[in-house]
Amino acid sequence: MSQPFLPFARPDIDEATIAGVVEVLRSGWITTGPHVGRFEQALSSYVGGRTVRVLTSATAALEVALLVAGIKPGDEVILPALSFVASANVILRIGARPVFVDVDLKTRNIDLDQVEAAITRRTRAIMPVHFAGLPVDLDRLYSLARAHQLRVIEDAAHAIGTYWRGKPVGAVGDLVCFSFHPNKVITTIEGGAIVLTNADETAAVELHRFHGLRRDADGESEVYLAGGKYNLSDVSARIGLGQLARLSEFVSRRQHLAWRYLDALADWTVGDLPARGDDGHSWHLMTVLLPFEELGMTRPGFVRAMRDAGIGIGVHYSSMPSFELYRKLGYDHRAYPNADRIGRETVSLPLFPAMTDLDVDRVCDTLRRLAKPARASVSAAPVRAAERAAAAAKR
Numbered sequence: 001m002s003q004p005f006l007p008f009a010r011p012d013i014d015e016a017t018i019a020g021v022v023e024v025l026r027s028g029w030i031t032t033g034p035h036v037g038r039f040e041q042a043l044s045s046y047v048g049g050r051t052v053r054v055l056t057s058a059t060a061a062l063e064v065a066l067l068v069a070g071i072k073p074g075d076e077v078i079l080p081a082l083s084f085v086a087s088a089n090v091i092l093r094i095g096a097r098p099v100f101v102d103v104d105l106k107t108r109n110i111d112l113d114q115v116e117a118a119i120t121r122r123t124r125a126i127m128p129v130h131f132a133g134l135p136v137d138l139d140r141l142y143s144l145a146r147a148h149q150l151r152v153i154e155d156a157a158h159a160i161g162t163y164w165r166g167k168p169v170g171a172v173g174d175l176v177c178f179s180f181h182p183n184k185v186i187t188t189i190e191g192g193a194i195v196l197t198n199a200d201e202t203a204a205v206e207l208h209r210f211h212g213l214r215r216d217a218d219g220e221s222e223v224y225l226a227g228g229k230y231n232l233s234d235v236s237a238r239i240g241l242g243q244l245a246r247l248s249e250f251v252s253r254r255q256h257l258a259w260r261y262l263d264a265l266a267d268w269t270v271g272d273l274p275a276r277g278d279d280g281h282s283w284h285l286m287t288v289l290l291p292f293e294e295l296g297m298t299r300p301g302f303v304r305a306m307r308d309a310g311i312g313i314g315v316h317y318s319s320m321p322s323f324e325l326y327r328k329l330g331y332d333h334r335a336y337p338n339a340d341r342i343g344r345e346t347v348s349l350p351l352f353p354a355m356t357d358l359d360v361d362r363v364c365d366t367l368r369r370l371a372k373p374a375r376a377s378v379s380a381a382p383v384r385a386a387e388r389a390a391a392a393a394k395r
């Protein structure tokens with residue numbers, strides 16, 4: 001192999017940040033401390049001055065957000081059928097019921113036309129996902145939420161760096177949760193954050209993330225609830241500060257690479273490309289749908305072939321109701337046909353800021369070479385290829 005292996009994601013941590021981490025390690029204080037406060041302040045500035053609290057993951061942030069929003073056992077929370085499974089799991093963990101709504105095939109975001117029909121007397125919240133960093137229509141979402149008096153907990157795990165009508169996701173709305181997992185747009189190794197709207201809920205987050213415990217000015221402790229242990233370390237916060245300073249640089253580079261992919265594949269009729277969005281798209285992921293059955297191949301076989309050609313491929317995601325846990329709870333994944341199809345056909349192409357334009361071209365060439373009908377099983381493929389070509393011509 002002449003070319004180095006190209007992973008589907010790779011964090012970009014600069015030398016100044018590494019030196020900053022070394023300083024924290026040498027300082028004698030490595031867990032939650034001054035860097036956490038600075039990181040929260042910097043995130044707050046980014047979202048236009050709203051209050052932000054950081055936690056050890058977006059999963060923890062979403063679970064705590066549901067708790068502080070007052071979602072109770074038996075309540076229903078509406079969410080898209082397509083997301084990372086943490087989105088639905090956190091609802092189950094607090095005893096509430098996930099109510100799935102199908103997604104749009106092109107945007108991969110929750111289909112807002114179908115939300116109203118999913119609202120019942122027990123619905124308390126909507127948890128949209130800004131899939132791959134493409135924003136959900138926040139105007140429509142919040143007018144729906146207002147009309148039905150629902151809380152909104154935005155799963156913005158993909159959407160740090162996403163803008164809606166000129167403002168960053170998190171600058172408007174109800175509770176908004178970010179992820180800083182290494183595959184996301186910026187990282188703290190593991191980490192997450194909640195954007196908050198009032199002092200009571202901020203105080204509740206602080207309790208939930210640290211044993212329900214608060215110390216008074218004399219250093220005496222009182223415990224108010226059985227909280228978790230989700231406080232971020234100063235080492236992670238220091239990484240986050242270095243990353244946040246480069247967020248717009250990362251997003252510009254991701255947009256450039258994503259648009260290069262879309263242009264390079266514009267005449268390709270085998271796969272379905274995601275929505276292009278506008279310059280508010282953070283491009284956390286570049287996901288393409290491949291009709292594996294028609295092509296006479298399996299996804300694992302395709303992923304192996306790409307890996308053998310030096311290219312890493314991700315899968316984001318299976319339809320959540322298709323997992324055993326959810327099937328056993330009585331969900332039927334066939335009720336969400338778009339999420340179901342995306343779950344079977346999606347692959348994520350490499351996309352990270354340090355990639356070169358030539359890397360994109362290499363991925364596209366390899367994709368065209370490996371994702372095409374096997375000679376023996378071309379039966380249905382030409383028909384669908386013709387349909388796709390007609391659809392592409394209309395775009």
Ligand SMILES: *Cc1c(COP(=O)(O)O)cnc(C)c1O
Binds near residue numbers: 056086157158
């Ligand atoms: C990654 C992700 C999460 C969980 O984030 P962590 O920080 O890893 O806990 C939640 N929702 C979505 C949509 C994600 O992609």
